[in-house]
Amino acid sequence: MLYDLNIAWSPATSRADLERTLKFSSTLGYDVVALNHTITPPIPPQITNPLPKFTNAPDTIPTSSTTRTATTSNASLPTVLHRATLLFADPSRNHGLPQLASAYDLLAIRPTTSDAFEKACVSITEASLISLDLTTKQPFHFRPKPCMAAISRGVRFEVCYAQVLSPGADARARAVFIGNVAQLVRATRGRGIVVSSEARKVLGLRAPADVVNLLNVWGLSTDKAREGLGALARGVVVNEGIRRSGFRGVVDVVGVAERGEADMAAGDKSKDGGGVGGNRKRKNGDGDGEPPQMSKRQAKKMKAALRQKEAAEKTQDKDTAMET
Amino acid sequence: MVRIKERYLLVNILYPSEIGSRPDIPDVVVINQPTTDELTPVALMRGIRAEVAAFFGDHGSGAIEGAAFSVKYSSPATSTFIIRTSRASYRYVWTALTFMDIVPVKHGKPCTFQVVHVSGTIRKAEEEAIRRARNLIFAAQNGQSQRSADPLANMFGSSKRPTHEGAGADRFDVDDEESDVEMGEVSDG
Numbered sequence: 001m002l003y004d005l006n007i008a009w010s011p012a013t014s015r016a017d018l019e020r021t022l023k024f025s026s027t028l029g030y031d032v033v034a035l036n037h038t039i040t041p042p043i044p045p046q047i048t049n050p051l052p053k054f055t056n057a058p059d060t061i062p063t064s065s066t067t068r069t070a071t072t073s074n075a076s077l078p079t080v081l082h083r084a085t086l087l088f089a090d091p092s093r094n095h096g097l098p099q100l101a102s103a104y105d106l107l108a109i110r111p112t113t114s115d116a117f118e119k120a121c122v123s124i125t126e127a128s129l130i131s132l133d134l135t136t137k138q139p140f141h142f143r144p145k146p147c148m149a150a151i152s153r154g155v156r157f158e159v160c161y162a163q164v165l166s167p168g169a170d171a172r173a174r175a176v177f178i179g180n181v182a183q184l185v186r187a188t189r190g191r192g193i194v195v196s197s198e199a200r201k202v203l204g205l206r207a208p209a210d211v212v213n214l215l216n217v218w219g220l221s222t223d224k225a226r227e228g229l230g231a232l233a234r235g236v237v238v239n240e241g242i243r244r245s246g247f248r249g250v251v252d253v254v255g256v257a258e259r260g261e262a263d264m265a266a267g268d269k270s271k272d273g274g275g276v277g278g279n280r281k282r283k284n285g286d287g288d289g290e291p292p293q294m295s296k297r298q299a300k301k302m303k304a305a306l307r308q309k310e311a312a313e314k315t316q317d318k319d320t321a322m323e324t
Numbered sequence: 325m326v327r328i329k330e331r332y333l334l335v336n337i338l339y340p341s342e343i344g345s346r347p348d349i350p351d352v353v354v355i356n357q358p359t360t361d362e363l364t365p366v367a368l369m370r371g372i373r374a375e376v377a378a379f380f381g382d383h384g385s386g387a388i389e390g391a392a393f394s395v396k397y398s399s400p401a402t403s404t405f406i407i408r409t410s411r412a413s414y415r416y417v418w419t420a421l422t423f424m425d426i427v428p429v430k431h432g433k434p435c436t437f438q439v440v441h442v443s444g445t446i447r448k449a450e451e452e453a454i455r456r457a458r459n460l461i462f463a464a465q466n467g468q469s470q471r472s473a474d475p476l477a478n479m480f481g482s483s484k485r486p487t488h489e490g491a492g493a494d495r496f497d498v499d500d501e502e503s504d505v506e507m508g509e510v511s512d513g
Contacts, residue, residue: 016344023351024340028438076351165423171378202340203425207438210422217419
């Protein structure tokens with residue numbers, strides 16, 4: 001399974017262009033791609049997801065099982081996920097993040113200042129990718145300490161190769177990009193780097209093997225680069241999926257068990273007895289067909305009352321006997 | 325006797341920017357359409373040299389110049405060619421190919437160059453080219469897109485990794501583990 005977690009999308013992108021890109025990425029061998037919507041702060045109060053939906057995109061949460069079925073059923077398009085990238089300059093204003101995360105399948109942040117970068121590495125929990133524009137000189141160094149802290153928290157760094165392949169990138173931008181990649185690889189020792197394209201046009205895409213070679217030339221070893229296309233990217237997708245569907249990212253409802261025959265019979269019986277209510281849910285469990293369910297405490301109370309009554313009767317009997 | 329070690333790159337030219345423009349032809353055929361006959365081996369080498377010079381400067385140019393850099397086979401009809409370089413400098417050539425986005429002729433069409441196989445002998449590169457051409461024909465007949473089961477297998481060895489089922493365009497990818505890079509390094513010399 002190969003992943004490309006960043007295909008640039010903007011409201012100006014036409015659907016035909018996008019379909020072309022998706023078809024080509026499927027031809028090149030990518031199984032899962034994510035359309036990326038870059039958001040500049042401030043985050044709007046009403047967040048809607050403008051990204052176009054594709055027929056075989058799983059509307060539900062992208063757990064591993066759903067993505068697999070989608071790719072085998074239709075080979076011409078890869079599985080399409082929706083991702084938002086937030087430009088992040090001021091670390092004190094990040095209160096819209098949870099809402100943003102819930103509107104998209106993936107959330108990445110692109111810190112542009114030193115403070116924002118530190119914060120993104122160390123403390124922001126909503127985003128699982130740190131995506132940087134590596135063609136510009138960053139106003140901070142990639143120090144190993146925050147970078148490794150980020151990776152041990154499960155946050156991944158993203159290297160987008162189409163930034164340097166696009167015709168807009170001149171010699172200076174390419175040099176800065178390569179320098180930044182080298183710094184990033186040094187700071188993280190090559191761990192936790194996810195490779196994606198950020199292709200604006202179909203010509204920005206490259207085959208996976210070409211990408212691996214490119215990163216090898218830039219200093220990331222072959223097996224790490226392969227991991228960045230496959231296993232690490234998959235980890236990001238699955239983690240984000242379970243964070244959205246499961247309970248605190250720990251417990252997930254995979255499926256509901258089938259009802260047994262005995263349960264079915266009981267259910268039918270109670271429905272028959274319900275009569276007037278039809279298929280509406282009965283409240284408090286006090287149906288008119290069967291005896292009401294009794295709680296333990298109530299049963300105890302009733303038992304106690306019964307015993308008292310019996311005792312009272314006995315004493316009365318004794319009294320009458322004494323009198324006679 | 326010390327042998328000079330080489331790498332043979334099998335390269336496909338793909339035309340992705342025309343997908344969807346012709347609804348009567350399947351996408352596979354559009355992507356793998358023939359290249360113009362103006363793309364002679366000389367023009368191709370000139371283009372690659374220029375790109376290596378732009379990206380690696382004099383150092384890169386020198387590295388591929390000293391090696392026996394040449395185009396061994398070129399077939400514009402199938403948009404396929406095989407390049408020979410020395411083992412030390414094949415990554416320069418590969419990177420240059422990745423960075424090229426037009427056919428290196430006058431008024432060249434936009435395209436991408438995909439290195440589909442790297443091997444130590446030209447025989448394996450040739451076998452792979454034949455295999456790919458066959459699969460392409462099958463894929464075009466079926467009208468489905470051509471997908472290899474494991475796109476990275478050819479380059480970096482597929483023997484140890486479990487191959488996943490599905491996308492059954494070609495099943496033959498699994499059995500070519502003897503022709504990859506690592507194998508060439510061990511067996512040569």
